[in-house]
Amino acid sequence: MNEREIFEDIKKLMDSEALVTARLVESVTKTSQLAAGTSPEITELFGQWLSLVGGEVKRMAEPGKELSVKETAAAIGISDVSLLSILLFLQRRGEITLETVKIGQGTGRNEDICGCLMA
Numbered sequence: 001m002n003e004r005e006i007f008e009d010i011k012k013l014m015d016s017e018a019l020v021t022a023r024l025v026e027s028v029t030k031t032s033q034l035a036a037g038t039s040p041e042i043t044e045l046f047g048q049w050l051s052l053v054g055g056e057v058k059r060m061a062e063p064g065k066e067l068s069v070k071e072t073a074a075a076i077g078i079s080d081v082s083l084l085s086i087l088l089f090l091q092r093r094g095e096i097t098l099e100t101v102k103i104g105q106g107t108g109r110n111e112d113i114c115g116c117l118m119a
Contacts, residue, residue, distance in 0.1 A: 050086070053078065054095075057086050061096060081111050 001009075056076055061067050073083040090096045 050089070054086055054090055057083065058090060058095060061087075066100075066102075079111075 053076060057072070060072050060075070069080050069083055073080045076083070078086075087096070087098060091098050
C-alpha cells in the first residue's frame with residue numbers, strides 16, 4: 001500500500017467513526033427525551049397500542065400461510081421494521097411461532113439510521 005491508499009483508508013475510517021458518533025449522540029438524546037417523558041400514563045398508552053397493533057398482526061397472520069412484511073406493514077400503517085419487531089415480540093410471548101423467513105435483496109442502507117446522518 002502506498003501513502004495515498006493508507007490516507008484514503010484512514011479518511012474512510014474517520015468518516016465512519018463520525019457517523020457512529022453521531023448515531024450514538026442521537027440515541028442518547030432520544031433515550032433521554034423518552035425517559036423524561038415516560039410516565040405511567042404514557043407507558044400504559046404504549047402497552048395499549050402494542051396490544052391493539054399486535055392483535056391486528058395476529059389477525060392477519062394466519063397459521064400455515066405466508067405473510068408479506070411490506071404489504072402487512074402498509075395495511076396496518078407501520079414500518080416494515082416495526083412489524084418485524086412486533087412479530088418477534090409476539091413469538092417471545094408464545095402467541096405465534098415464526099416458521100420460515102424468506103430473505104430478499106437489501107436496500108443497502110441501515111433502516112435504523114436517520115437519513116440525516118447518511119449525508
